[in-house]
Amino acid sequence: MLKPITKKMDLLETSLSLFVDQGIQKTSMAQISKKSGVAVGTIYHHFKSKEELIEGVYLYILDDLGKHIAFKEDEIVLDFKERFSLLWMKGFNYYIKYPNRFRFHDTYSYSPLIPNSLREYARAFYQTAFDFVEEGISKKILIDTHPVLIMRWLYNSLATIIQIKLDNEFGVTDKMVSTTLEMTWQSLTYKTEE
Amino acid sequence: MLKPITKKMDLLETSLSLFVDQGIQKTSMAQISKKSGVAVGTIYHHFKSKEELIEGVYLYILDDLGKHIAFKEDEIVLDFKERFSLLWMKGFNYYIKYPNRFRFHDTYSYSPLIPNSLREYARAFYQTAFDFVEEGISKKILIDTHPVLIMRWLYNSLATIIQIKLDNEFGVTDKMVSTTLEMTWQSLTYKTEE
Amino acid sequence: MLKPITKKMDLLETSLSLFVDQGIQKTSMAQISKKSGVAVGTIYHHFKSKEELIEGVYLYILDDLGKHIAFKEDEIVLDFKERFSLLWMKGFNYYIKYPNRFRFHDTYSYSPLIPNSLREYARAFYQTAFDFVEEGISKKILIDTHPVLIMRWLYNSLATIIQIKLDNEFGVTDKMVSTTLEMTWQSLTYKTEE
Amino acid sequence: MLKPITKKMDLLETSLSLFVDQGIQKTSMAQISKKSGVAVGTIYHHFKSKEELIEGVYLYILDDLGKHIAFKEDEIVLDFKERFSLLWMKGFNYYIKYPNRFRFHDTYSYSPLIPNSLREYARAFYQTAFDFVEEGISKKILIDTHPVLIMRWLYNSLATIIQIKLDNEFGVTDKMVSTTLEMTWQSLTYKTEE
DNA sequence: TATGAATGAGGATTCATTCAT
DNA sequence: GATGAATGAATCCTCATTCAT
Numbered sequence: 001m002l003k004p005i006t007k008k009m010d011l012l013e014t015s016l017s018l019f020v021d022q023g024i025q026k027t028s029m030a031q032i033s034k035k036s037g038v039a040v041g042t043i044y045h046h047f048k049s050k051e052e053l054i055e056g057v058y059l060y061i062l063d064d065l066g067k068h069i070a071f072k073e074d075e076i077v078l079d080f081k082e083r084f085s086l087l088w089m090k091g092f093n094y095y096i097k098y099p100n101r102f103r104f105h106d107t108y109s110y111s112p113l114i115p116n117s118l119r120e121y122a123r124a125f126y127q128t129a130f131d132f133v134e135e136g137i138s139k140k141i142l143i144d145t146h147p148v149l150i151m152r153w154l155y156n157s158l159a160t161i162i163q164i165k166l167d168n169e170f171g172v173t174d175k176m177v178s179t180t181l182e183m184t185w186q187s188l189t190y191k192t193e194e
Numbered sequence: 195m196l197k198p199i200t201k202k203m204d205l206l207e208t209s210l211s212l213f214v215d216q217g218i219q220k221t222s223m224a225q226i227s228k229k230s231g232v233a234v235g236t237i238y239h240h241f242k243s244k245e246e247l248i249e250g251v252y253l254y255i256l257d258d259l260g261k262h263i264a265f266k267e268d269e270i271v272l273d274f275k276e277r278f279s280l281l282w283m284k285g286f287n288y289y290i291k292y293p294n295r296f297r298f299h300d301t302y303s304y305s306p307l308i309p310n311s312l313r314e315y316a317r318a319f320y321q322t323a324f325d326f327v328e329e330g331i332s333k334k335i336l337i338d339t340h341p342v343l344i345m346r347w348l349y350n351s352l353a354t355i356i357q358i359k360l361d362n363e364f365g366v367t368d369k370m371v372s373t374t375l376e377m378t379w380q381s382l383t384y385k386t387e388e
Numbered sequence: 389m390l391k392p393i394t395k396k397m398d399l400l401e402t403s404l405s406l407f408v409d410q411g412i413q414k415t416s417m418a419q420i421s422k423k424s425g426v427a428v429g430t431i432y433h434h435f436k437s438k439e440e441l442i443e444g445v446y447l448y449i450l451d452d453l454g455k456h457i458a459f460k461e462d463e464i465v466l467d468f469k470e471r472f473s474l475l476w477m478k479g480f481n482y483y484i485k486y487p488n489r490f491r492f493h494d495t496y497s498y499s500p501l502i503p504n505s506l507r508e509y510a511r512a513f514y515q516t517a518f519d520f521v522e523e524g525i526s527k528k529i530l531i532d533t534h535p536v537l538i539m540r541w542l543y544n545s546l547a548t549i550i551q552i553k554l555d556n557e558f559g560v561t562d563k564m565v566s567t568t569l570e571m572t573w574q575s576l577t578y579k580t581e582e
Numbered sequence: 583m584l585k586p587i588t589k590k591m592d593l594l595e596t597s598l599s600l601f602v603d604q605g606i607q608k609t610s611m612a613q614i615s616k617k618s619g620v621a622v623g624t625i626y627h628h629f630k631s632k633e634e635l636i637e638g639v640y641l642y643i644l645d646d647l648g649k650h651i652a653f654k655e656d657e658i659v660l661d662f663k664e665r666f667s668l669l670w671m672k673g674f675n676y677y678i679k680y681p682n683r684f685r686f687h688d689t690y691s692y693s694p695l696i697p698n699s700l701r702e703y704a705r706a707f708y709q710t711a712f713d714f715v716e717e718g719i720s721k722k723i724l725i726d727t728h729p730v731l732i733m734r735w736l737y738n739s740l741a742t743i744i745q746i747k748l749d750n751e752f753g754v755t756d757k758m759v760s761t762t763l764e765m766t767w768q769s770l771t772y773k774t775e776e
Numbered sequence: 777t778a779t780g781a782a783t784g785a786g787g788a789t790t791c792a793t794t795c796a797t
Numbered sequence: 798g799a800t801g802a803a804t805g806a807a808t809c810c811t812c813a814t815t816c817a818t
Contacts, residue, residue: 023306025219028791039800041795050792107305110297110357112217145373148358153377156350163304164342179339183347187381222808233783235811244809411694413607416787427804429791438788491692498745499689500605533761536746541765544738551692552730567727571735575769610812621779623816632813 008046010036012060015053020103024054024113055118058108061101062122068094070128080141081185087132088181091158099166106159126151142188150188157184202240204230206254209247214297218248218307249312252302255295256319262288264322274335275379281326282375285352293360300353320345336382344382351378396434398424400448403441408491412442412501443506446496449489450510456482458516468529469573475520476569479546487554494547514539530576538576545572590628592618594642597635602685606636606695637700640690643683644704650676652710662723663767669714670763673740681748688741708733724770732770739766 014036018027029050033040047053069090075083095102108114109122133150136142142150161180165172208230212221223244227234241247263284269277289296302308303316327344330336336344355374359366402424406415417438421428435441457478463471483490496502497510521538524530530538549568553560596618600609611632615622629635651672657665677684690696691704715732718724724732743762747754 021306023219025217026306029793030791033801040793040802041800042798044793045798103304107301111301112215112220143373143377145370146358146364148363149354149370149374152354152357153351153374156354157347160343160346160350163346164340169342170340176339176343179337180343180347182384183337183381186384187377191380223810224808227784234809235784236782238810239781409694411607413605414694417789418787421805428789429805430803432789433802495689495693498685500603500608531761531765534746534752534758536751537742537758537762540742540745541739541762544742545735548731548734548738551734552728557730558728564727564731567725568731568735571725571769574773575765578764578768611814612812615780622781622814623779624777626814627777 007038007042008056009060011038011043011046011053012057016057016061016100016104019054019057020100020107024108054113055115057104058114058118059121061098061104062125065091065094065101066125066128080136080139083132084136084185085181087129088154088158088184091154092162092177092181095158095162096165102159102162102166106163129154136188140190143190153188154184157181201232201236202250203254205232205237205240205247206251210251210255210294210298213248213251214294214301218302245309248302248307249309251298252308252312253315255292255298256316259285259288259295260319260322274330274333277326278330278379279375281323282348282352282378285348286356286371286375289352289356290359296353296356296360300357323348330382337384347382348378351375351381395426395430396444397448399426399431399434399441400445404445404449404488404492407442407445408488408495412496439503442496442501443503445492446502446506447509449486449492450513453479453482453489454513454516468524468527471520472524472573473569475517476542476546476572479542480550480565480569483546483550484553490547490550490554494551517542524576531578541576542572545569545575589620589624590638591642593620593625593628593635594639598639598643598682598686601636601639602682602689606690636695637697639686640696640700641703643680643686644707647673647676647683648707648710662718662721665714666718666767667763669711670736670740670766673736674744674759674763677740677744678747684741684744684748688745711736718770722772725772735770736766739763 011032015027015032018031018035029040029043032038032053033043036043043053047056069087071083071086075086078086095105109119130147130151133142133147133154137144137147137150157180161172161177164176205226209221209226212225212229223234223237226232226247227237230237237247241250263281265277265280269280272280303313324341324345327336327341327348331338331341331344351374355366355371358370399420403415403420406419406423417428417431420426420441421431424431431441435444457475459471459474463474466474497507518535518539521530521535521542525532525535525538545568549560549565552564593614597609597614600613600617611622611625614620614635615625618625625635629638651669653665653668657668660668691701712729712733715724715729715736719726719729719732739762743754743759746758
């Protein structure tokens with residue numbers, strides 16, 4: 001009963017890995033078939049087309065990311081800054097744990113290969129994070145600017161340090177990670193004194 | 195005598211526009227030929243392969259961006275914060291003026307379609323900006339962290355507001371732009387509490 | 389179960405015929421596809437590239453020739469001259485029966501289109517004939533010279549009369565064929581004057 | 583005044599060398615232009631088309647070969663066997679001196695790339711050799727068979743030993759060369775005693 | 777004559793998708 | 798569901814030839 005789910009997951013993981021390494025279009029269905037050990041015809045039982053497979057990968061990552069960063073019950077009670085740091089670190093840890101997923105998001109989120117309809121879906125998906133941001137603004141903890149700006153700023157702040165870590169140009173220390181988090185916090189909150 | 199340069203530029207501009215609209219791989223040489231009015235064979239006189247054409251587009255943008263953001267003589271004398279704002283705004287204005295160039299950089303800089311050798315080249319190219327960042331750090335104006343982190347942070351701060359503006363989700367006001375610049379400055383200059 | 393073999397054979401025969409009539413390079417995969425009734429893509433299922441198809445044709449002929457000229461059990465007991473004539477006539481009959489195969493061998497065996505690795509293979513393949521030649525030399529029936537010289541001489545003697553017959557310049561009589569065989573034998577067995 | 587002739591010769595030699603190394607069709611006019619240092623357009627001043635260039639190479643070799651093997655005045659007086667050996671050795675020496683010319687003849691004489699009209703021409707060209715062969719037959723020195731058979735036999739006997747020498751499989755000694763000549767003579771002349 | 781940029785038809789090859797088993 | 802051979806449109810690229818300079 002779990003077989004089909006596993007096979008679908010296998011396909012998603014294999015595709016993700018090939019997409020990230022070679023680019024989506026340079027990855028042929030035959031290649032995915034070969035690497036995953038699933039016959040070409042069988043892939044088409046699970047995904048109607050290559051496009052649907054790409055979307056599948058996109059949604060799969062989005063969905064899983066959502067599960068990982070959602071606040072648990074005991075976390076909801078934390079104060080805003082604590083939850084802010086927690087959210088950021090959860091995102092960070094998730095992407096570091098699954099580098100391919102980060103690469104995929106970072107490369108294809110704005111590419112023409114991802115239909116706009118999916119991006120709409122993603123927006124809805126980020127609602128929790130959105131609510132969190134609006135809570136910060138209304139509590140006058142976060143600066144008063146457009147929530148979308150803050151959302152993107154958050155993602156890009158994460159992306160900055162993760163890109164560096166994955167590029168592996170030099171060792172990224174925990175210090176640098178916490179510095180980046182601090183930079184993000186500093187940039188989004190009011191300075192109390194001159 | 196300027197003819198060939200013009201033709202090459204035409205090809206670069208046409209390619210850029212198609213690459214950004216449809217994706218690099220979905221853009222065929224035949225399409226570029228048709229839209230640019232240059233025969234396929236002629237494209238191959240100027241660029242040995244599609245790959246070289248892609249690289250050409252990448253380098254062309256990089257080069258031109260460099261010219262636009264370089265400090266002029268009378269700007270060198272400005273104090274650090276002024277030059278910081280100037281540099282950021284130059285980048286912002288450049289990308290807003292040439293949205294396709296931003297889209298191209300933003301989508302393909304880290305894609306497998308751009309060979310690593312080119313990224314090396316880009317790194318050397320950004321040397322000026324790099325020197326500027328290091329000046330800030332050594333003068334204790336910018337926080338003491340890895341210059342590469344600051345460089346990427348700068349690019350991503352620009353990217354954040356430009357993405358929003360180009361996505362045209364809602365009007366981006368000058369206020370939001372200056373807020374973003376201010377966020378960037380704040381994040382890079384905060385004082386650690388003693 | 390024999391289907392795929394048949395299809396591969398069809399492709400080989402069609403290719404052979406086109407290669408011989410128009411030259412290998414002037415024969416396009418599209419032409420082979422059309423004449424054989426096999427889709428272009430399907431050809432590439434059986435042969436990874438045009439080059440491999442060419443090699444396939446070469447090896448196919450070589451292999452079949454080998455089967456035809458091998459001595460049967462009751463032939464091994466014949467004396468040397470009888471086996472010599474038999475071998476030569478088998479070669480002659482084979483090539484006359486399959487003129488395209490002769491044309492192919494004669495035109496492309498030494499062309500740059502056939503990789504040297506294949507020629508190595510062919511050499512190994514001719515081992516039987518080689519052994520036969522060496523038997524003749526060691527029995528002092530054939531003149532004492534390099535076996536390779538004799539091997540090529542044999543092939544070229546065959547080629548001479550077949551070329552004429554296929555060029556159809558004039559009727560080639562059985563008499564001429566036996567004369568050519570006799571010439572070959574004479575040239576390889578003459579007695580040096582003491 | 584000799585310039586154009588030289589340039590034309592350069593082109594012929596360059597083409598010959600490329601044709602032999604890579605095959606005629608894989609050799610592009612651009613390649614010939616590059617290797618010879620003659621602009622593409624200029625090649626077309628000397629040869630109306632690639633086909634004419636190929637024919638030019640063919641005829642150039644044929645012509646030069648003719649000059650080299652023609653009997654000089656003092657050679658005409660030699661007896662038949664002496665002239666026979668002389669002719670054969672002239673052919674041998676010529677091809678060994680110009681291996682590419684041999685390779686070209688050997689590969690393309692019967693290829694579809696050489697139009698039949700040229701072969702007709704070649705036949706006329708070989709008239710001298712033809713006359714010589716007929717002299718031998720009518721004098722009852724050469725065996726009484728079709729002169730064309732003897733002509734081809736002669737060429738193939740030469741080809742045998744030259745192929746081996748050029749293939750460089752092993753050292754070809756003078757002894758082997760004279761053996762091959764002797765084989766040729768033995769095969770074409772009557773045996774006086776049983 | 778000499779040049780080489782420009783042309784575009786034609787060639788080899790790939791690949792998403794289908795379908796009979 | 799699973800398979801993978803078969804398909805042919807579409808892609809990148811080559812190249813003989815022309816022509817303006």
